[in-house]
Amino acid sequence: MTVKVEITVNGESTSADVEPRLLLAHYLRDQLGLKGTNVGCDTTSCGACTVLLDGESVKSCTVLAVQADQQSVTTMEGLSSDPENLHPVPAAFRAEHGLQCGFCTPGMVMAAVSLLEENPKPTEKQVREGLEGNLCRCTGYHNIVRAVLAASGQDPDKAEGSEPDVVAPGFSTGSGA
Amino acid sequence: MIPVGFAYERPSSVDGALALLAEHGEEASVMAGGHSLLPVMKLRLAAPELIIDISKLSELSYVKVDGDEVAIGSGTKHRTVEASEVLAAEAPLLAAVARTVGDPQVRHRGTIGGSLAHADPASDLPAAVLALGGTVVLRSPRGTRSVPITEFYTGVFSSVKEPDELIVEIRVPRTGGAGWAYEKFTRRANDWAVVGVAVVDGRVGLVNMGQTPLRATATEEALAAGASIADAAALADQGTEPPEDLAGTREYRRHLARVLTKRALTTAAGG
Numbered sequence: 001m002t003v004k005v006e007i008t009v010n011g012e013s014t015s016a017d018v019e020p021r022l023l024l025a026h027y028l029r030d031q032l033g034l035k036g037t038n039v040g041c042d043t044t045s046c047g048a049c050t051v052l053l054d055g056e057s058v059k060s061c062t063v064l065a066v067q068a069d070q071q072s073v074t075t076m077e078g079l080s081s082d083p084e085n086l087h088p089v090p091a092a093f094r095a096e097h098g099l100q101c102g103f104c105t106p107g108m109v110m111a112a113v114s115l116l117e118e119n120p121k122p123t124e125k126q127v128r129e130g131l132e133g134n135l136c137r138c139t140g141y142h143n144i145v146r147a148v149l150a151a152s153g154q155d156p157d158k159a160e161g162s163e164p165d166v167v168a169p170g171f172s173t174g175s176g177a
Numbered sequence: 178m179i180p181v182g183f184a185y186e187r188p189s190s191v192d193g194a195l196a197l198l199a200e201h202g203e204e205a206s207v208m209a210g211g212h213s214l215l216p217v218m219k220l221r222l223a224a225p226e227l228i229i230d231i232s233k234l235s236e237l238s239y240v241k242v243d244g245d246e247v248a249i250g251s252g253t254k255h256r257t258v259e260a261s262e263v264l265a266a267e268a269p270l271l272a273a274v275a276r277t278v279g280d281p282q283v284r285h286r287g288t289i290g291g292s293l294a295h296a297d298p299a300s301d302l303p304a305a306v307l308a309l310g311g312t313v314v315l316r317s318p319r320g321t322r323s324v325p326i327t328e329f330y331t332g333v334f335s336s337v338k339e340p341d342e343l344i345v346e347i348r349v350p351r352t353g354g355a356g357w358a359y360e361k362f363t364r365r366a367n368d369w370a371v372v373g374v375a376v377v378d379g380r381v382g383l384v385n386m387g388q389t390p391l392r393a394t395a396t397e398e399a400l401a402a403g404a405s406i407a408d409a410a411a412l413a414d415q416g417t418e419p420p421e422d423l424a425g426t427r428e429y430r431r432h433l434a435r436v437l438t439k440r441a442l443t444t445a446a447g448g
């Protein structure tokens with residue numbers, strides 16, 4: 001059985017007859033040749049495959065292409081108009097050395113774009129929590145956090161250590177009133 | 178990993194989804210956010226012949242005040258529950274618990290109905306709905322019924338939901354003014370709870386302390402009889418049968434339940 005899907009990817013309409021079991025990550029990489037979206041763990045853990053679905057970060061290894069039908073997807077390739085004119089988030093990753101091998105980078109960048117959409121001026125703690133769905137085996141995260149703070153227009157040196165006003169999961173955390 | 182092939186239907190209404198479920202019975206699975214179902218299909222631990230995709234049914238996505246309860250559509254995403262102003266005012270525990278589920282990407286897909294239907298005792302939201310004293314509204318071609326959450330779960334991954342039923346709504350009492358707290362103990366960021374404790378208005382819901390989400394009844398009764406928080410919390414593991422796995426032994430989980438209950442009760446009391 002195949003199903004026809006129409007998905008707007010990086011502003012352009014795309015269409016294909018696909019098996020229902022085709023994952024969105026494979027639609028992007030294999031059907032459209034957009035290899036900027038990496039597949040790391042394939043188990044919803046690492047975040048390397050993160051793309052925006054109608055503007056929100058999702059892990060494309062855990063979304064069926066048929067579920068994205070009639071929706072719009074943005075990948076790393078669609079963020080910047082050209083290499084000389086980078087979107088503010090990848091530009092900040094470059095300026096702050098927010099990557100080493102670069103494997104996690106597309107997912108990190110897309111997760112950060114979604115985070116800044118929901119919270120345009122995050123504290124350092126909010127950036128760390130907002131990226132908890134993305135793993136990086138190289139950088140130790142420090143410069144990634146700085147890059148996201150810089151992309152939000154804040155001075156990473158001043159924003160660092162700012163108020164932890166949102167309580168999130170982690171070791172033995174709690175919230176209440 | 179690629180799931181076993183399956184047929185796919187995307188009905189345009191709840192009635193359409195119910196008709197398909199009635200026709201195909203146990204060979205079919207509904208898929209909401211797919212964030213529990215798709216991972217097990219990729220591991221080939223599940224291989225439904227038909228997926229009925231309800232993820233785009235906007236009629237299942239809402240949060241609204243209805244009398245002295247808040248009604249939440251089963252298709253409402255964790256992120257929407259987390260950010261809901263209605264819930265922040267009327268049942269802030271639920272919004273805070275939704276915020277601890279997985280990570281932002283998971284919360285952008287997973288739904289409250291999927292979470293309750295999946296019936297994993299390690300899930301956060303079922304214990305929160307249990308502490309709130311909520312109700313699960315089920316619909317099938319045979320009609321609609323409301324099941325108190327205290328009667329919904331029957332074991333690990335099992336509930337009283339019949340194969341032809343959809344969860345359409347979750348209802349929780351308005352508890353805006355009551356003290357509440359959620360304590361979730363995890364080994365790493367974005368992990369599942371080793372143990373979690375949800376407290377609201379003197380009721381205590383436990384995550385991952387048995388086959389189903391549980392109420393810490395001995396603690397609740399002690400509190401109602403005037404015991405101190407410390408004394409009541411010391412009873413939090415009574416009647417539980419926590420699992421034993423790599424994240425912790427049974428005894429460790431019992432200890433965590435007592436400690437986290439004390440913390441949660443203290444926070445809920447304004448301490």
Ligand SMILES: Cc1cc2nc3c(=O)[nH]c(=O)nc-3n(C[C@H](O)[C@H](O)[C@H](O)COP(=O)(O)OP(=O)(O)OC[C@H]3O[C@@H](n4cnc5c(N)ncnc54)[C@H](O)[C@@H]3O)c2cc1C
Nearest residue numbers: 209210211212213214279287288290291292294300301344
């Ligand atoms: C990486 C990762 C981390 C996670 N971390 C956590 C966590 O920390 N805490 C936590 O609680 N959860 C966690 N989850 C699970 C997450 O909350 C899921 O979203 C949720 O358990 C299932 O919701 P869903 O909408 O994705 O359901 P689906 O995966 O679509 O469905 C799950 C099951 O419920 C059934 N179903 C779905 N909707 C309905 C309905 N309306 N009526 C009847 N049956 C229905 C399906 O047929 C299926 O059997 C995590 C998931 C992932 C992938």
Ligand code: FES
Nearest residue numbers: 040041042047061
């Ligand atoms: S490849 Fe999708 S989360 Fe790792």
Ligand code: FES
Nearest residue numbers: 100101136137138
């Ligand atoms: S830069 Fe190598 S994994 Fe992040």
